[in-house]
Amino acid sequence: MASRRTIDLGRARRNFGALMDGHRYRWTELWLLLLPAAFMTISVLELSIVHTQPQIINRQTLPPLEAFGPALGLMAALIVAHLALNIFAPDADQTLLPIAGTLASIGVIMATRLGPDVGQNDLGFKQLLFVVVGLVICVVTVRLTRSLGWLRNYKYTWAVVGLGLVAVTLVSAIRSFNTNAPNRDVLSIGFGTGGLTFQPSELLKICLVIFFAGYLSENQEMLALARFKVGPFALPPLKHLGPLLVMLGVALLMIIGVRELGLALLIFGLFLSMLYVASNRPMYVVTSLILFAIGAIAAFGIFSYARARLDIMGSAFDPAVEPNQGYQIVQGLISFASGGVFGSGLGLGSPTITPAATTDYIAASFGEEFGFAGVLALIGLFLLLVYRGLSIAAQARDPFNKLMAVGLTAVFALQTLVILAGNLKVMPLTGVPLPFVAYGGSSVIANFIIIGLLLRLSESDT
């Protein structure tokens, strides 16, 4: 134990030496991090002008310190994370932290701006706290997963831990099973008067990606060759898929139990993308999609909640249907529309008319104040995140690493797709948080764990 510690310190010192030489220094990352810093500075400037009297600028209306707090805090946190990555993962991808940082800075700025309007003045600071915790856990993840072996070796443990966490919340969910209220699987931890809430399903996603990656990489050959060969390994694929399908089935049932339909879609989607990458057989995907369609039709028959969601989407603008049913969807669309091309300007719109403007409808709030141009940029940032994730997967040599990168990237891609499509009334609305931007601790922290894993995967294979 003692000797291992010495070696680690030696390595850290060497890396720190390289950092000082400027040889392996992550200059690209530092340069890219300047942009979110500029974004936050200008945002705070605009916010403070808007929040004070906009008529005159003089000494009294200089930006108040509170508005600068979250922005300065996030800049400092990003720089510290950047320095830590220089020591722990000097060769890791240099664009992931800036992309996540830009998205997180949009989230912190939006929380700062929307907080006072929804009666929570410290919303920006709270979101900053989540991002800081997320960045710390991200660096810890990079450090702990130096060898990815232990993730792979304990794949069943991970799956069981993830499912166990959700099972705890299932108990309270069952009580309200037959109401149509959207039910979030929130685990409340009594903490004085405040209380800390935590959504275990956020961690379930990561646990399942690790399990699927571990299982599929071990059975990859059988999956791909089962059609052709009757050799020693060509057992029916169903037998190899058994544990996989059991895990997937249990996860989906539990999620439907806690009524997170968006999450069920997400988990199924990431399973499909990983299965396709592992087997390279489109037929598996087609078969799964047919099964999914049957399952979805059955779910709509059984759960009034799912039916209600689809009905709301179809009849949002219909005045004959129960009034106010589609209020949220309609207000969200009005938000987007009133933003126009360049938006109303940060702090100059009124996005909080939409319910859940800081969480599920953060994209609509952003769309109102930054406009179509801003939303396109936001989608562009998510696209780049997915591009970098998939290129890490493409460069990975080890099948486990490859599958894990694919699965983790799919989490971002599907989450963004589901919530943006929901906000735009293209799909039934389900409460999936927009990665990094939506207000909420569990989601931000889980997303930074994913960034940490992707950073590690990008370093171990180049």
Added chain:
Amino acid sequence: MNLSDLINGGGPFGFLFILRIALVVILYLVILQIVGVARRDLRRAAAVAQIPGQARQVVGHLIVIDSGTTKIPLNSRMDIEPITTIGRAPTSSVVIDSGVVSTDHARITYRNRSLWVEDLGSHNGTYINGRKITGPTAVKPDDILQVGDVRFKFTV
């Protein structure tokens, strides 16, 4: 036009208007810069691939189906090039760090559209499908190659 009008943001060139546009522009700058980095990465990868003599032709793959006592991860996939050497030497194409593997243990060559395995006079021999080989032996996909206590399967 006085200063307060500018700040008010009423006109198209108001201060707030400029800030608003600047925010969106910064978001696009982030995208532009990251695309630039991605392009540099791709160019670098292409440059590495184009160095003469470095061009790698992959004619098949070896899948580790039994790592024996070594630390090679199970199921890892290794490229077979027209000449692939297996052994303990760090210069081998496939390095197996094991006491029962010779420095230059075996060689896989690609001739006449098929793969041939030959033993390079190793101490413990090279096995194809459990049989020790004595000379160059043609292999086909799904054959099992054993070097020391590590077993590979050939795939395309």
